[in-house]
Amino acid sequence: MAWEGSREAAAIALDALRANKLRSALTILGVAIGVITVTFMVSIIQGLNRAFAEQIESLGSNTIFISKFDPSFGRPPTAEERQRKDLTVEDAEAIAREAKSVVSVAPVHRKLSVSARYLDHQTDTPALLGVTPAYEFTLSQYVGRGRFITEFDMSERSNVCVLAQDVVRALFPFDEPLDKEVRIDGRPFRVIGVMEPLGNFFGQSRDNTILIPLATFDKYYGGIDAPFPETLFFIIVRPRTRADVANAVDEITDILRRRRQVPAGAPNNFGISTQDSLLDFYNQLTGATALVLTAISFVALAIGGIGVMNIMLVSVTERTREIGIRKAVGARRRDILRQFLIEAVTLTLIGGLAGLIVGEVASLLMNRYSPLPAYVPLWAIIVGIGISALVGIGFGLWPAWKAARLDPVEALRYE
Amino acid sequence: MLTAQVQEEIVPYGELLAQEAVPAALISMRDIWRTYQMGEEQVHALRGVSFDVQKGEYVAIIGPSGSGKSTLMNIIGCLDTPTRGRYWINGKLVSEMDDDELARIRNKEVGFVFQTFNLLPRATALHNVELPLIYAGVPAAERRERAKRALMAVDLADRMMHKPNELSGGQRQRVAIARALVNHPSILLADEPTGALDTATSREIMNLFERLHEEGNTIIIVTHEPDIAARAHRIISIRDGRIEKDERVK
Numbered sequence: 001m002a003w004e005g006s007r008e009a010a011a012i013a014l015d016a017l018r019a020n021k022l023r024s025a026l027t028i029l030g031v032a033i034g035v036i037t038v039t040f041m042v043s044i045i046q047g048l049n050r051a052f053a054e055q056i057e058s059l060g061s062n063t064i065f066i067s068k069f070d071p072s073f074g075r076p077p078t079a080e081e082r083q084r085k086d087l088t089v090e091d092a093e094a095i096a097r098e099a100k101s102v103v104s105v106a107p108v109h110r111k112l113s114v115s116a117r118y119l120d121h122q123t124d125t126p127a128l129l130g131v132t133p134a135y136e137f138t139l140s141q142y143v144g145r146g147r148f149i150t151e152f153d154m155s156e157r158s159n160v161c162v163l164a165q166d167v168v169r170a171l172f173p174f175d176e177p178l179d180k181e182v183r184i185d186g187r188p189f190r191v192i193g194v195m196e197p198l199g200n201f202f203g204q205s206r207d208n209t210i211l212i213p214l215a216t217f218d219k220y221y222g223g224i225d226a227p228f229p230e231t232l233f234f235i236i237v238r239p240r241t242r243a244d245v246a247n248a249v250d251e252i253t254d255i256l257r258r259r260r261q262v263p264a265g266a267p268n269n270f271g272i273s274t275q276d277s278l279l280d281f282y283n284q285l286t287g288a289t290a291l292v293l294t295a296i297s298f299v300a301l302a303i304g305g306i307g308v309m310n311i312m313l314v315s316v317t318e319r320t321r322e323i324g325i326r327k328a329v330g331a332r333r334r335d336i337l338r339q340f341l342i343e344a345v346t347l348t349l350i351g352g353l354a355g356l357i358v359g360e361v362a363s364l365l366m367n368r369y370s371p372l373p374a375y376v377p378l379w380a381i382i383v384g385i386g387i388s389a390l391v392g393i394g395f396g397l398w399p400a401w402k403a404a405r406l407d408p409v410e411a412l413r414y415e
Numbered sequence: 416m417l418t419a420q421v422q423e424e425i426v427p428y429g430e431l432l433a434q435e436a437v438p439a440a441l442i443s444m445r446d447i448w449r450t451y452q453m454g455e456e457q458v459h460a461l462r463g464v465s466f467d468v469q470k471g472e473y474v475a476i477i478g479p480s481g482s483g484k485s486t487l488m489n490i491i492g493c494l495d496t497p498t499r500g501r502y503w504i505n506g507k508l509v510s511e512m513d514d515d516e517l518a519r520i521r522n523k524e525v526g527f528v529f530q531t532f533n534l535l536p537r538a539t540a541l542h543n544v545e546l547p548l549i550y551a552g553v554p555a556a557e558r559r560e561r562a563k564r565a566l567m568a569v570d571l572a573d574r575m576m577h578k579p580n581e582l583s584g585g586q587r588q589r590v591a592i593a594r595a596l597v598n599h600p601s602i603l604l605a606d607e608p609t610g611a612l613d614t615a616t617s618r619e620i621m622n623l624f625e626r627l628h629e630e631g632n633t634i635i636i637v638t639h640e641p642d643i644a645a646r647a648h649r650i651i652s653i654r655d656g657r658i659e660k661d662e663r664v665k
Contacts, residue, residue, distance in 0.1 A: 008549050019537060325533045328494060329594065330522020330550040332515040408494045412533065 006338065013343035016315065024347065027311045031351025031391065032358065034304035035384050038297040039359025042380045045290045047363070047373035052282050055201050056275045062242045063139060064249060064274050066256070067234040071273035071281065084269045089214070091259055092235045096134075099237075099251040101244035106131060106138035106236045109217050112229065116171060116210060117183040123170035126208045128184065130217025138238045146178045146193030149213050153192075157215040162193040166208035184210060187220065245274050301387065304351065305395035312344050312399035323403050324411025337404040344396025345389050352388025356381055437506045440467035441601055441633055442491065447500035447510075449486050449656075460486040461497070462656040468635065470601070473628045475644035476637045478653035485606070487653060488637040492525050492604045493517045505601055522550050526595025530607035532587045534579040540566060540590045541575040547598045565593040569623065585616035592623060596632070603627065605636045609643060621646050 017024040068084045069077045092107035109130035116123050129135075133150055136142050143162055153160050161184065168177050177191045189212065198206040221231060239248035249272055256262075256270055273281075316323070323336055331339075360381075363374035449461040460483045468474055478484040489495035490502065493509055496517070502510040504524050509517065526547075527533075534543045544562040553561070566575055569589040579587050588608060595603055605624070609617035625646065628634050636647060644650050645664070652660040 015537060321533070322535060325535060326546065326550070327518065328492075328521060328527050328533070329547040330518050330598075332518040332550070334515070335518075335550060409489050412494070412529070 006342065009335075009339040009342040010346065012339055013346045016319075016343055017346065020315075023311060023314075027307050027347050028351040028354060030307035031301075031304035031348045031388060032355035034297070034301035034391070035352045035355025035388055036359045036362070037300040038387065039356055039376060039380060039384055040362055040374075041293040041297045042383075043359065043363040043374040043376040044366075044372065045286065045293060046377055046380070047367070047375040048286060050375055051373040053279065056278055062239060062245050062275060064237040064239060064245065064252065064272060065234060066237065066252065066270060066272050067232060068270050070271040071277065085260060087233055087235060087256075087270065091256060094255055094259060095235065095237060095252055098255050099248060101239050101248040101251055102237050103240050104134050104138045104238045106135045106238075107214060107233070108135065108236060109214055109221070109231065109233045111217075111221055111231045114185050114210065116167060118171040118175075118177075118180060121171045121173070123167060126164075126167050126170075126210050128217065128221075129209055129211045130214040130221075131211050132214050135211070135236075138236050140238075141198065142196055143193040144196040146191070148193055149211065153213040154215045157213065157219050159187065159189045159216060160192045160212065161189040162195055162211040163191055164195040164207040164209040164211075165197045166205050167210055168194055184212070185220075245276065249274060301391055304348075305391040308344055308347055308392060309395040309399060311347070312340060312396050313402070315343070316340065316399050316403040319403075320406060320411050320414040323406050324408050324414065327406070327408040328412060333404040336406075337400045340400035340403050341393060341396050344400065345392035348388040348392030348396075349385070352385050352391075355388070356384050359384075437508075438467060438503055439506070440503075441470045441472075441505060442466075442468040442635075443501075443503040444490075445501040447487075447490060447497045447502060449483070449490065449495070450498040459656055461490070463500070464653075464656070464658055465500075466651060466658060466661060468602075468633065470633055471628075471631055472633055473624075473646075473648045474635045475647035475650045476635065476653060477639060477641070477644045477650060478659075479639060482653045483656040484637050484639075484653045486656075488604065488606050488635075491602070491635060492527055493520045518550075522547055523598060524601045526598070526600040526603045528588070528591050528595050528603065528605035528608045530610035532579070532584075532591045532611070534587060534590055534594075536579055539576050539578055540571060540582065540593075543579070543590055544594045544597050546594060551598055561597055562593075565597040566590070568596070569593045583616075584612050585619055588612065588616075588620050589623065592620075592627075596627070601633060603632050603634045605634070607638055607640075608636065609638075609640070617643075 065071075066087065068087050069081045087107075089107050092105045095102060096105040111128040113125055114128040116126055131149060132154060133148065136148050142148075146162070148162060149160065152158075161182065163171070163177060163182075171177065171182060172180070177194060180191050181188050182191060183189070195207070195209075195211070200206065237248060237252060239245050252272060253268065257268065260269055262269055323331075326336060326339075360376055363376055366372055366374045444467075445465050447461050447464040448459065451458045451460060462483075464483075464487060476484050476487060486495065490497055493504075493512075494517075496512075497510050500510060501508060504520060507520070509520055512520065521527075534540075535546070538546075541559070541562050544565050545558050548558040548561060563572075563575065566572060569592055571586060571589055571593065574582060574586060574590075579590070582590065588611075592603075592608075595605075603624075608624070609620055612620060621643065624634055624636070634647075636643065638644055648665040649663050650660070651658060
């Protein structure tokens, strides 16, 4: 019987919506915009989260990153950070020697961009990395063809280089790069190897690098005194296993504090970050954003809901006589209540479905045509439909209750 | 003020009487009052109405406008509840019922016919007639069948799928009568059923009522037109909220 009543109520609801097409459409639009907003926001947040987690995973297996600056996302270093003593190759050697949880250490000296030239091909964007033979294993980034930098290259400070994929593509679109001579900032270097491709990190290529021996780098680029941010010296550490990350961080901290003579109780004058700490930082950053986005979504939904309530109140007033007739032939309060609730929920569900479809399409387009990743998880779709139904019930309840409570005598007299 | 106090003393006695015996009549009203609060003032639309209607009677309630006959009809039809007094339908004390129980009574015991028809404008004749059965919880197939039969009984077999605005006044009123009868109510209650119809159509509708009465239905018609009332077998005249006259005419 409840089922019969609900089916009747649903039929009445659809009929009433059809009777006022424009009005219903506008109301549905309001709800749809609310749900679009929610879907879109969720998809962006989810997309970013997922992309970030994937990207961080792709950076290598649980490496630890040490520089004299505290970890930051694009924040310029403070004056205090700038005045800190630089890290040195000796620090890296000390870590490799003393830290038990560490299997390999790679000191890296980086110049943000250099110009590289081969015959009439030139690129001005690659980063130049001065590295040691330990680089490959420490970062799990291996040479694909040719060979990597050796201890011999280091001691000879020889002018050899290993090119990553982007540089190969720019300088040797048709030619074989191995054993060719390229000019880096005007100086001749022999190509000894080509790195395996790494892909992108947040839309930025990780393959636009040239690797040369650390000793050679220091020969040309003024040791480690070159100004930040043009050049930066940092140390990459590979712990024994993932479980050793925390121990390794502790050991490295001890070693560096001792070597840099940090007084007990004073904060570190260097920065150590792990993938976990990156993720933590990211979550902090996006947590606040997610909160704001969620709040905005709910404001949008509430506006849609108020639209529903408004239209339902109009509908109840317009159909006062109909309610009177239904009551006269035996409709109970709950029958009328159900009729109008189903009408409100139908409105919001149609809006919700429309919103989900548009939101889904929008995030697909976004994935395709913008660097921002978007992803709509299944739970978001279920939650979206659930929320639109709840909005219908929440905002439809009062109008429906008003209708249900109408005095039949008054309602029948209504013109 | 004094009269009000006297009445209040009488009520418990009336209740005592009521508890002693459940009347056997189809409709039984005992000292029905209906009072409206109009701002500061109390308006008594009904001032102690009592009467019985037996099964199978054909009763007209007449009275000038403002006499309280519409209020009486709303109370008979369980659309309204008395401020004071007791009212039984089929031995059920409806004056004490809550909203939902009254809805059940309207659904099962009362069939309404209104002056302005009160059909759902966007629904077909068939669907309008089905309406009471929907709220009675009758399954769709049976509902449809019964609604069809009710429409055939009022000679509208060929107009079932028409909407009210596609029907003449007389046809609309016959749809309303079919709706009133479809759930086999104890009482057919009509409020000025010919008020919106021309003379010829009025006669046609009144003939229909007569036929329905002969088939055993209990009919109560509220009207202010003497010649409509004259077709009934009993006339109750209301004036100033009281029964002025209650006479058997046939």
